[in-house]
Amino acid sequence: MRVEVSAPALPVAAPAGDDRGVPAVEVVRLTRTFAGTGTAVPALVDVSFTVAPGEFVSVVGPSGCGKSTLLHLICGLLRPSQGEVRIFGTPAGRVQPGRIGYVFQRDALLPWKTALDNVALPLLLRGTPPARARQTARAWMHRVGLAGFEHHYPSQLSGGMRKRVALAMTMVYHPALILMDEPFAALDVQTRNLMENELLALWAQTASTILFVTHDLEEAIALADRVVVLTRRPGRVKAIYTVDLPRPRDVTEVRGSEAFVATYRRIWADLRDEVLAAHGHA
Amino acid sequence: MDTRRRRTLLPLARLTVVGTFLAAWEAGVRAGAIDPFYVSAPSAILVRAATWVVTGDILGHVAATLGVTLTGLAVGVLLGAATGGAVAASPAVARVVLPFLAVGNALPRVILYPLLVLWLGVGAAPRIVLVITLVFFTAAFNTHAAVRAVDRDVVHTARVLGARRLQLLWHVYVPAVAVWLLATVRVTMGFALAGAIVGEYVGAARGVGVVVAFAQSMFNARDVMAGLTVLLTMIWVMDAGLRAVERAAARWRLVEVS
Amino acid sequence: MTHARRQGLATAGAQAAAVLTVLAAWEGAVRAGRLSQEFVSRPGAVAAEIWRWIATGELWPHLGATVSAALAGLVLGLGLGAALGLLLALVPLLADLCEPALATLNATPRIVFYPVLALWLGLGIASKIALVVTIVAFVGLFTVLEAVRAVDRTVVAQVRVLGASSAAMLRHVYLPATLVWIAAGLRTSLGFAFVGAILGEYMASMRGLGYLIIGAQHLFQPARVMAGLVVAMALVWALDAGLATLDARWSAWRQEPRHEG
Numbered sequence: 001m002r003v004e005v006s007a008p009a010l011p012v013a014a015p016a017g018d019d020r021g022v023p024a025v026e027v028v029r030l031t032r033t034f035a036g037t038g039t040a041v042p043a044l045v046d047v048s049f050t051v052a053p054g055e056f057v058s059v060v061g062p063s064g065c066g067k068s069t070l071l072h073l074i075c076g077l078l079r080p081s082q083g084e085v086r087i088f089g090t091p092a093g094r095v096q097p098g099r100i101g102y103v104f105q106r107d108a109l110l111p112w113k114t115a116l117d118n119v120a121l122p123l124l125l126r127g128t129p130p131a132r133a134r135q136t137a138r139a140w141m142h143r144v145g146l147a148g149f150e151h152h153y154p155s156q157l158s159g160g161m162r163k164r165v166a167l168a169m170t171m172v173y174h175p176a177l178i179l180m181d182e183p184f185a186a187l188d189v190q191t192r193n194l195m196e197n198e199l200l201a202l203w204a205q206t207a208s209t210i211l212f213v214t215h216d217l218e219e220a221i222a223l224a225d226r227v228v229v230l231t232r233r234p235g236r237v238k239a240i241y242t243v244d245l246p247r248p249r250d251v252t253e254v255r256g257s258e259a260f261v262a263t264y265r266r267i268w269a270d271l272r273d274e275v276l277a278a279h280g281h282a
Numbered sequence: 283m284d285t286r287r288r289r290t291l292l293p294l295a296r297l298t299v300v301g302t303f304l305a306a307w308e309a310g311v312r313a314g315a316i317d318p319f320y321v322s323a324p325s326a327i328l329v330r331a332a333t334w335v336v337t338g339d340i341l342g343h344v345a346a347t348l349g350v351t352l353t354g355l356a357v358g359v360l361l362g363a364a365t366g367g368a369v370a371a372s373p374a375v376a377r378v379v380l381p382f383l384a385v386g387n388a389l390p391r392v393i394l395y396p397l398l399v400l401w402l403g404v405g406a407a408p409r410i411v412l413v414i415t416l417v418f419f420t421a422a423f424n425t426h427a428a429v430r431a432v433d434r435d436v437v438h439t440a441r442v443l444g445a446r447r448l449q450l451l452w453h454v455y456v457p458a459v460a461v462w463l464l465a466t467v468r469v470t471m472g473f474a475l476a477g478a479i480v481g482e483y484v485g486a487a488r489g490v491g492v493v494v495a496f497a498q499s500m501f502n503a504r505d506v507m508a509g510l511t512v513l514l515t516m517i518w519v520m521d522a523g524l525r526a527v528e529r530a531a532a533r534w535r536l537v538e539v540s
Numbered sequence: 541m542t543h544a545r546r547q548g549l550a551t552a553g554a555q556a557a558a559v560l561t562v563l564a565a566w567e568g569a570v571r572a573g574r575l576s577q578e579f580v581s582r583p584g585a586v587a588a589e590i591w592r593w594i595a596t597g598e599l600w601p602h603l604g605a606t607v608s609a610a611l612a613g614l615v616l617g618l619g620l621g622a623a624l625g626l627l628l629a630l631v632p633l634l635a636d637l638c639e640p641a642l643a644t645l646n647a648t649p650r651i652v653f654y655p656v657l658a659l660w661l662g663l664g665i666a667s668k669i670a671l672v673v674t675i676v677a678f679v680g681l682f683t684v685l686e687a688v689r690a691v692d693r694t695v696v697a698q699v700r701v702l703g704a705s706s707a708a709m710l711r712h713v714y715l716p717a718t719l720v721w722i723a724a725g726l727r728t729s730l731g732f733a734f735v736g737a738i739l740g741e742y743m744a745s746m747r748g749l750g751y752l753i754i755g756a757q758h759l760f761q762p763a764r765v766m767a768g769l770v771v772a773m774a775l776v777w778a779l780d781a782g783l784a785t786l787d788a789r790w791s792a793w794r795q796e797p798r799h800e801g
Contacts (some may be wrong), residue, residue, distance in 0.1 A: 395742070396753050396756075484742045
């Protein structure tokens with residue numbers, strides 16, 4: 001098993017064998033500072049990395065290291081204080097909405113719309129005729145295993161089901177890049193494992209690029225091609241690891257393999273220092 | 283704009299808006315653009331209200347309105363609290379009585395005033411009774427909820443420690459209910475005053491509302507506005523008084539200050 | 541029959557019995573001469589008066605006047621309040637400037653402003669509608685304000701990421717969020733609207749339920765006074781019950797979310 005650690009603060013070359021041209025995500029010396037009352041609070045400092053099209057990249061780091069800020073900057077909800085973010089060559093602020101998907105940690109479904117109408121919403125916003133939008137939405141609900149629940153309201157669905165609706169809602173318009181902010185953190189462990197497998201299955205079908213933020217290192221490794229490790233606040237790139245486990249993977253089975261365990265140990269060594277430091281230990 | 287500057291600028295901005303409004307009103311009247319017959323002018327209104335206060339003309343009416351309000355409030359809250367407490371003491375009684383209380387609360391009681399005048403005349407009595415009906419149900423429900431909400435474990439512990447009925451009442455239930463009562467009074471104060479004023483508008487002998495209604499029937503906009511100014515000042519003072527009581531109660535740890 | 545059901549029926553029975561007993565005792569006491577009919581009337585006389593109103597058709601113009609005033613004020617007031625609430629919610633600066641003043645006005649019983657309205661709009665239906673509008677507008681305003689503010693920021697961010705324009709945000713997020721709260725506010729406002737209309741009629745009017753009641757009071761006719769009150773309360777109660785069923789159906793999505801995995 002090959003593990004590569006790249007030097008921090010330098011753009012990382014695409015994994016060997018990948019030369020599909022324009023990177024999906026280019027983060028170049030990204031810095032974001034928040035103005036507080038008086039002093040400025042840096043959230044991210046000098047972050048650089050690249051994500052190739054079709055890759056699945058995880059981002060891990062201690063709490064408060066700026067993982068969510070990073071995603072907000074990439075999808076254009078925030079603007080960088082310094083540095084650049086480019087999505088398929090276009091600066092983040094100017095990307096057409098249809099190219100990026102975002103799955104939030106908390107429930108982002110519209111509670112006053114049925115599951116079907118939620119999934120259909122992105123298509124409606126793009127001008128798809130309502131009948132066709134609903135048809136496509138129905139197909140996606142079937143794909144995520146929720147056939148028969150189309151006319152339920154989010155409050156009538158369990159947490160796992162709501163997450164599946166959120167996934168369907170994100171993928172229904174085939175965004176080329178999907179950002180996921182600890183999407184499964186609020187679920188219980190069993191549901192989480194199920195969702196992780198479903199995510200991998202969907203990803204295999206759609207060939208989107210996925211940038212997945214999590215605090216769970218096991219999840220990060222089980223899902224991804226590469227893992228970016230951020231330092232505690234202010235977040236910088238500490239290291240980027242390649243995960244060389246075969247696909248297709250089952251997240252529960254792969255966790256037992258020797259390769260997985262070895263990878264986990266290597267990355268945890270880096271991550272642990274940051275977590276301890278973030279909690280005030282030496 | 284950072285928060286500190288905001289905190290000082292915002293009240294200033296609000297005052298400016300109000301001040302500008304009053305100034306524009308006054309200017310409009312003086313310039314002849316606004317007909318004073320309908321709205322009078324701020325200067326005239328303030329002078330009239332001040333005169334009333336200084337000569338004491340209004341004070342009898344203020345006393346009448348306040349008297350009705352506070353009497354009705356006190357009686358209504360006490361009766362309601364007693365009823366609510368009694369109902370909470372017995373689940374069987376509660377099952378029968380609570381729906382009646384709910385229905386009573388849902389009925390618009392303020393429209394009963396003419397019936398009360400029919401029976402009790404045009405003095406203070408019908409108004410006081412009206413205020414009582416307005417306040418009673420809220421007090422009953424709140425007290426019932428407060429008593430029900432007293433932690434069973436607290437009662438258990440007190441019993442185990444040997445507390446007898448009366449001690450239980452004094453040390454556990456009364457403080458719990460007192461918190462709710464203060465909140466209840468705060469809420470019902472508005473209803474009580476409204477009831478008193480409605481009574482004065484519809485038919486009464488004395489009260490600030492009577493002054494206003496009379497002025498309206500004489501098409502005297504200045505006096506209507508001056509009367510309303512007095513009323514609004516009363517409301518503001520009563521609310522400030524309540525808040526002071528709440529603060530004092532909080533000092534004696536009877537109340538949680540929100 | 542389950543125990544709970546039996547208990548429920550027994551309670552309802554006890555309550556019905558209590559009401560009927562009071563009415564029967566009242567009727568009986570009057571007929572026996574213990575209570576004066578001229579003073580407290582009796583249930584039979586009240587019912588007869590109501591029946592007479594319906595049979596002769598005397599009731600309808602007055603009922604119509606009160607209902608028109610209440611409903612017109614309700615619709616205008618809620619509409620105006622909702623529009624202002626939306627404006628304040630979407631323009632935070634305006635909200636910061638106006639909210640304290642509005643809260644103070646809301647805490648003031650608007651009935652006290654009726655003489656001003658009568659001064660400006662006369663003693664006809666216009667001042668009654670205006671009174672209802674002033675009462676109800678605040679309900680609409682604060683309801684909408686709260687509804688928009690309560691929209692989960694995550695939901696807003698999600699829809700924004702999906703590329704919604706401002707118009708789309710209004711249509712898919714803010715309007716649906718407020719509509720449900722408006723439905724709830726409607727029930728509260730309904731009672732206020734009728735009370736406002738009737739109180740306005742008490743103070744000066746030429747028709748309406750309030751006119752009937754206050755006229756009867758001046759002529760010392762307790763049966764007519766009570767008849768009017770019974771009709772008014774029955775009306776409010778019936779409308780509220782109707783709205784309750786509608787409200788239950790419309791807010792199906794507001795159930796407590798399930799919490800399992």
